[in-house]
Amino acid sequence: MERIRTYIHAEDPISRAGVASQLRPRPEILVLDGPEAADAAVSLVVADRVAEPALRAIRNLRHRGTGVVLMVVEVDDAALVSAIEAGVAALIRRSEATPDRLVAVIRSAAAGEAAVPPDLLCRLLNQVGQLQRQVLSPRGLSFAVLADREVEVLRLVAEGLDTAEIATRLSYSQRTIKTVLHDVTTRLQLRNRSHAVAYALREGLI
Numbered sequence: 536m537e538r539i540r541t542y543i544h545a546e547d548p549i550s551r552a553g554v555a556s557q558l559r560p561r562p563e564i565l566v567l568d569g570p571e572a573a574d575a576a577v578s579l580v581v582a583d584r585v586a587e588p589a590l591r592a593i594r595n596l597r598h599r600g601t602g603v604v605l606m607v608v609e610v611d612d613a614a615l616v617s618a619i620e621a622g623v624a625a626l627i628r629r630s631e632a633t634p635d636r637l638v639a640v641i642r643s644a645a646a647g648e649a650a651v652p653p654d655l656l657c658r659l660l661n662q663v664g665q666l667q668r669q670v671l672s673p674r675g676l677s678f679a680v681l682a683d684r685e686v687e688v689l690r691l692v693a694e695g696l697d698t699a700e701i702a703t704r705l706s707y708s709q710r711t712i713k714t715v716l717h718d719v720t721t722r723l724q725l726r727n728r729s730h731a732v733a734y735a736l737r738e739g740l741i
Contacts, residue, residue, distance in 0.1 A: 538565040539645045542575035542601070544592050550581045554606070557634045564638060577602045577644045579637075580623075585614035590621045597622030597726065602644035606632055615655050619733035622726050625650035648697050649729040656693045660736060681719065681740050688715045690741045693732045 541564050545551035558564045567575050578596040582589035585607060596603050602624045610618070610626065618626060624644040627637060631652070643650040681689070684705075691701045702709045716728050725731045735741045 536562065539563060539641055540565050540567055540571075540574055540576045541641055542567045542572040542578045542596075543581065544578060544596065545581035546583065546588065554579065554581055554637075557637065558641075561634065561638055564641060573599065575599075575601045577604060577641050579604045579606060579641065581606045581629075583607065584609045585618050590617060593618065593621040593623055602647070602727075604640055604644045604650075606637070610655065612655060612658050615651065616733050616737060619651075619729050622730070624648075624727050624729050626652065626655075628652060643697070646697075647727065649692055649695075649727075649732060651695075651729065651732075653695050656695070656732070656736075660693065660741070664739075681735065685715055685719050686735070686741055688712060689719065689732055689735045692716070692728055693736065693741060 541558065543551050543554055543558070543566060545554065555566050559566050572578070578599075578601045580589055580592050580596065580603060582592075582605065585605070589605070589607070593603050593605065603622055604625045604627065605618050605623045606627050606629055607614075607618075608629050610628065615626065624647070625640045627640045627650070640650045687705060688701060691704060696704065698709050698712050701707075702712045705712070716731065719725070719731050720727065723731065723734060725734055732741075
């Protein structure tokens, strides 16, 4: 099994050391230090909240081409969207970050899969639905930039399903699901599938 090359960026050295101590013994993860960070497949950003320092780190790491996981103490709906727009592929609360769960989220990011707490996505769906019903629909407005199949795939991504599960649910091949997601992110100039879900939620598409 090839280990996932992982770089840890934290706001303080104690937090970084604590997270690194949880990941170093894991056979799935290879923690990188110093100059090796440039070779990371996944970068883990550890922060108390989604503020500008964390967002700046996310943007810089994403610019290097690495998948970014955000571990944060506090996050609300607006912060989630800001983090995803900055380039986060996956997010985990510190209170939920057991070693097993953290490894699972890192593996999801390395595979290009989204991993976001379901309760946050549910609240976003409710808010966007209210926006569509209360603001856009009365004005005769809608966002018809996605095909029905694309909407269906993004909705299932938002529910936390991975590529294989979506393919099974919709009776498509995994290659078809990946193609749909690639087409959406390319056409709308989005960074990854997490960004596509955030965009769709914000625009009332799902």
